[in-house]
Amino acid sequence: MKKNKQHKTKPSVSAKEHSPRGKRSALLPHERIEPVLRTAFDQEPDKIFNYKQLCYLFGPTTMAQKRQVVEVLEQMALFGLIEEVELGRYRAAKQRNGRKKATQDGVFVYRSGRASFVPDGGGEPIELSERASGQALDGDRVRVALRKGRSARRIEAEVIEILERSTSTYVGVLQMNRGYAFFTSEHRGLRQDIYIPQDKLNGASDGDKVLIRLMGWEAKNKNPHGEVIDVLGRPGDNNTEMHAILAEYGLPYSYPENVEAAARELSGEITDEALASREDFRSVFTCTIDPKDAKDFDDALSLRQLEGGEVEVGVHIADVSYFVRPGSIIDEEAYKRATSIYLVDRTIPMLPEHLSNDLCSLRPHEDRYAYSCIFTLDTDAHILSSRIVRTIIRSDHRFTYEEAQQIIETSEGEYSESILELNRLARLLRSRRFAAGSIAFERPEVRFEIDEAGRPLSVYIKESQEAHQLIEEFMLLANRTVAERIAQGIKPGGKAPTFVYRVHDQPDEAKLGDLSQFVHRFGFQLQTQGGMRQVAQSLNSLLERSKGSPAENLISTVAIRAMAKAKYTTENIGHYGLAFDHYTHFTSPIRRYPDLMVHRLLTHYLIDSGKSVDAVLYEEQCEHSSAMEQLAAAAERASIRYKQVEYMSRFIGQEFDGVISGMADWGIYVELEENKCEGMIPMRELDDDYYEYDEKNFAVVGRHTGRRFTLGDRLRIKVAQAQLERKLLDFSLVEAYR
Template sequence: MAKNMGKQGNKQTTKNAPTPKKPKRKTIKGNLSVHAKGFGFVAVKKGADIFIPVENMQNAMDGDMVQVEIVQRLPKKNPKGRVLKILTLHRREIIGVYRSGSEGATVIPSDERYNSPIIIGKDSFSTLKNGRRPKNDDLVVVVRTQWNESDHLFRGDVIDILGKPDNKGMDLLMVARNNDLTIPFPKQVIRDVSGLKKFDLQTELKRREDFRSIPCFTIDPESAKDFDDAISLVQLDTGRFELGVHIADVSHYVIEGSSIDREAFGRGTSVYFVNNVIPMLPERLSNDLCSIKPKTNRLAFSVIMEIDSRGIVHNYRIRETVIRSASRFSYEEVEEIIEGKEHKYAKTIHLMVMLSLILRKAREEMGSIDFDISEPAISLDDQGVPYAIRPRERIEANRLIEEFMLIANRIVANHIESQVTKKNDKPFVYRVHEKPEDQAIKSFLQLLERLGLKYQLGKEVESDDYRKILDIIENLDYKYYVEKVALRSMTKAFYTTKNNGHFGLAFDAYTHFTSPIRRYPDLVVHRLLKYYALQEKDKSSLKKTETDALEKRLQKICDQCSKREIRATQAEREFIKLKSMEFLSTKVGETYDGIISGMASFGMFVELSHYVIEGLVHVSELKGDRYEFDKDEFTLTGKNTGKVYRVGDAVKVQIKSVSKEEKRADFTLVKES
């Protein structure tokens, strides 16, 4: 009977079969992160993030909640997707240039992550006071209010008028608003800071190590206003070095949970803009109470290390101290002493150079990677107008300070890590840099092979592999290119309570201890060191529930600080690009040497060797042939001539046009005779 019922059912279904329905497309919801070059990624809870090419964005902007579909899956690569719909507009203020014409008004966002104009209706100025209306080319603040599914365009309201782009200080204000950076401190914070009292020396000396008899000094950029680290060095009778790294004791003044602390947590880090700074802490702290000024008693947190001639640390102590800086040096002054200029502390500085070279060599032997990629150093006049740009130099004085800060940070991390046991956990804040992803390594090695370099890895990639590759390419023509690709293949460092080591430095444990004036994680590390030292003194430890609660709280701090660090880096780069374009706009028509720094289907990016500024040679500028883009080889190849342009090739270009508002420079290739 069952068989007969089955046959009848099948026969009836065939006779009256409805038109088959198309299978429903599987869609995914997620937040969109947009890169400055226009493409984006949608974060998903499980699996790899979905890559969204420029042509599949539907004008969606950074931070929007979107609905996407996957259009292509490739082995060992992020799935490629397409935005179907914007579900929620990210409610963020957007800064842009107001343009009004016969067809209506629009705002062109200044942030490259927002690549679509915003339409401004006639009734979109209701929140402006006194009936104000923006004029053409004014910088305005706009909030998106609607996204049209039919034309993929945005509508928005103008909520503030900032002024003309060339007004003094406008660049800084624009970048700050673009990146959600707060400039003025709340009134309560200013009141609380003004009420802070200077320390009582005699009281502090009862509980601190007195380091005032040991000469120490600060070494910073000439333009520095706050000095949060000092160094000392003496050679012991044994021949070993006693290196002291003395850090301003910010935690003495900034009490956890206070209004000052809450504001510092919200900011996460200071943000630097060539000759300006948005500080993490108010000026009275950063430039006065916690600034290590010459000939002035200051509270410090010090790491004192006994190091031998091979760079091995034999003993160390981490102590709260009182110090007195003997002198304030700039990097350039120290460099002059290194090169032979006489000075009272010349002997000490030469010893410091010797020790820093020893530490660097020991670090390199461990496999530590040292990228040396040029960055632009911009000089501004009193009005904020750039008058010079040059590649930033890493002189020996810079390297000296870098090595001493690295060893102090490493010792602090190892100090805590060595005390962790199953019975006595000590939650901490680590600076972690994880190994590159397998696919990134594979792509990098394939690139090397195409360049004629076959490098064989062991079972898994080590920091030393990168260091060896950089040594191999040191004197080759494509050194610049390979260094850039190597850097891009690596993951980003971040803060976490889990110690997963630091791949780039080849350290088993690393933290940030040396800059509590400008980085919130360093301030937290100081507090934790004091807390655990007190526990050790009292011979007490946390209960499991207390440890879990502390770790959870610290991880929230790590997440916040990692996010704010990314935001600060974006803002600093945006400001540099603005000033670079402003400078380059005075050079239109001039010719320069450059290096191809990137490739896309629409053209090639060229970095000017003289100024370290990048511009675009559009594919339409490559006359006399049709060029095809090879995304695997990173090349543009002429279909008829066979002419090949590769990343890393040296070229000569002429500056065709520059737009500061769009942060864009267009170049044309100059034919060699």
């Protein structure tokens, strides 16, 4: 029996007349392609055509022309004129009751005055007019009617149904009048002021900064309506503004009392049962090294000299898993938060304070439960052996970073011999790590000196010193060792069980190419060819050579943006930035939920000999933790911006030197050299010409004069305005250095 070859037959209609004498012609516009395709489907409505057959209608075609034909086919399928029965195969649509109206479901997005519809399952967003947006609110799931725009290639949409209202919350100010109240906000996702009924004020007064929830928007009403769910305080008050930042990102700013109460019931007493099942390190020299204002000491180092010149280093981590049991209300709250949040003037802890600052904190001269990686090293810091064990420790001393750094620089001070030996070993570990391809991303951190009311008195830049690097190196070693222990299988030759990894993918080649072009403008080179190790070494060379230059911070920022984002996952792809094949987070369970997950999994696999856990469940928890980490980081950056604007508000009218750090259609961003505060010169302030943003060349160019401002240029600016509510600084240009 012969196979059906119907799919190989050619349509009887032809469009070769569009290509005289059979020669390949220029691209046909969409409006000339669609009629030919319609005719083909009308002539044989039951036939299934593949896209190659349909492209044949137009004679010998280029790949660009074929893409044009496929675009038209996709549009026709979208509007219900044809059906895509399989990928790349089409037939005439079976329509009943007249022509089918094309609709699609998706999400309504509103940002900074522009509305758009994002179709389910991906696809290009479609811009919406104000009229076509109807009563949709940012984040709503909607159904839109689709129609062709004036251009044949353009699709227009109009919201015809709200499928599901967003439960979005917003922070802003309440304005009350006789008998009614309205909520106003700088949030870019709000289209209108929000009406708040009297019975939904929740005790708020005129002028209060509040957190509200959108309730809906009926077609008969001019404005959406909502309810106040919390009164944050008066605008400008430090506590109010810090709480407002957290609320803007949907993050908690208080701790539930029932969870605090559950924590207070726990005891840190060292039991006989625990002593019998743990290694006792209380007689071994142990210390912590942390910031001077820290209270949650979640890691400690021990040092013990062994025979033959070998040394034992213990990396001891607070055993949070001893206190926080799966399914408890403390665990549920910790998972929901997933991370501690560090704003300029406060820490919003993942765990109740009784745990984070007391029972789990490795405070000096107190017995504490720990999870530990114990290493035996030779004099050159080569790892001879390691083990992962549960321990009981007793810290002999609490160092601040400044105290440890003083010992490193002077070789004097209490326990100086131990600190110097730990630092010597860390230097060797660090040197080998960079030789293996680890990348040295070390951006300076902006810090503030603040008064009792939270007002910034000064800004300073925190640089990474050897004391920081000492701790960092041993934490990296512990994280790597734990990941290797599980990834290589619990039993020799066995399969690795489900585990939580901290991964960092390789950078995209196109982004590396863009970075190479960017740094070339400043006279630097970046190798993008060869193996990833060679690229990493070239990156390190770039970062080192750019130190001290005006573009140092800018180059570091752009280089980081060219990298993939690190995340938590059960899929072990390694950590490119560290040049580790296996890596996890084990060292901060007080402030990171994935570390707590890792501790529990270690107990399950290494001590209880448990089977592999559910990968799907743990991947969901990893995704949640990664998402919360990003939110917390955004809130931390917002608090820094707020304090920068607050600090600079006292310098209105004064001049500073800065470097162009970013550009957009609306202005030039400038980072001040003195304190790293960033502000913007609005494009409208450049009144000597009409300036346009040249994104490809990282420049703003005057249309008539050709005057150029490029990334990294040094400028003299004047502080024009400080907009605290919007966390924005406005600068005016004084002089461009050449």
